[in-house]
Amino acid sequence: AQKVTQAQTEISVVEKEDVTLDCVYETRDTTYYLFWYKQPPSGELVFLIRRNSFDEQNEISGRYSWNFQKSTSSFNFTITASQVVDSAVYFCALSEGAGNTDKLIFGTGTRLQVFP
Amino acid sequence: SAVISQKPSRDICQRGTSLTIQCQVDSQVTMMFWYRQQPGQSLTLIATANQGSEATYESGFVIDKFPISRPNLTFSTLTVSNMSPEDSSIYLCSVIRGLGGEKLFFGSGTQLSVL
Numbered sequence: 001a002q003k004v005t006q007a008q009t010e011i012s013v014v015e016k017e018d019v020t021l022d023c024v025y026e027t028r029d030t031t032y033y034l035f036w037y038k039q040p041p042s043g044e045l046v047f048l049i050r051r052n053s054f055d056e057q058n059e060i061s062g063r064y065s066w067n068f069q070k071s072t073s074s075f076n077f078t079i080t081a082s083q084v085v086d087s088a089v090y091f092c093a094l095s096e097g098a099g100n101t102d103k104l105i106f107g108t109g110t111r112l113q114v115f116p
Numbered sequence: 117s118a119v120i121s122q123k124p125s126r127d128i129c130q131r132g133t134s135l136t137i138q139c140q141v142d143s144q145v146t147m148m149f150w151y152r153q154q155p156g157q158s159l160t161l162i163a164t165a166n167q168g169s170e171a172t173y174e175s176g177f178v179i180d181k182f183p184i185s186r187p188n189l190t191f192s193t194l195t196v197s198n199m200s201p202e203d204s205s206i207y208l209c210s211v212i213r214g215l216g217g218e219k220l221f222f223g224s225g226t227q228l229s230v231l
Binding site: 037044045050091093103 | 157158159160161164174206208219220221223224225227
């Protein structure tokens with residue numbers, strides 16, 4: 001069965017530290033998509049990235065980077081030089097099948113607190 | 117990005133009553149999704165609402181408890197019926213956007229507390 005595990009419940013860092021949020025998934029499908037969402041204290045969910053199962057290239061977007069490794073079923077998220085505004089709950093999610101993202105399986109989230 | 121408006125943003129309700137949550141999207145979408153986020157928990161899909169057909173419910177959710185309407189391509193409602201304290205959650209609607217349908221955008225959510 002599909003499952004997303006975010007083993008880190010809460011992480012605290014000091015501003016400018018780098019931090020990595022772990023995500024491990026389980027799926028029987030060969031075609032699937034992985035996502036990261038940010039949920040700041042205001043509550044809305046902000047889309048960060050979608051990666052399909054055939055694209056194992058790492059991605060960098062500003063201070064954010066993602067490391068996708070199919071061999072270990074992981075899709076880890078690194079924030080470089082963290083800032084207070086990065087404080088939020090981060091969710092990793094999985095959807096199965098080709099070409100759609102209609103049903104996401106979410107992990108339990110990692111609460112990141114960045115202190116000044 | 118998609119602009120998704122949800123109302124109400126929060127409410128406190130009495131046990132046994134019902135609350136209808138509205139979700140308005142800034143453009144037409146085929147599918148709208150309703151998620152629940154219980155306190156300190158992750159998000160769970162309740163149902164998928166297609167315009168012109170009955171909603172499709174996930175395991176553990178039933179139409180009598182969570183009736184959904186989808187009268188047009190920009191609007192949907194979710195009703196939480198006969199509420200109990202266990203229904204206290206954040207309820208979020210979401211839609212797919214992007215060239216390949218790759219992005220799932222969420223509304224700001226409705227925080228429901230049942231006394």
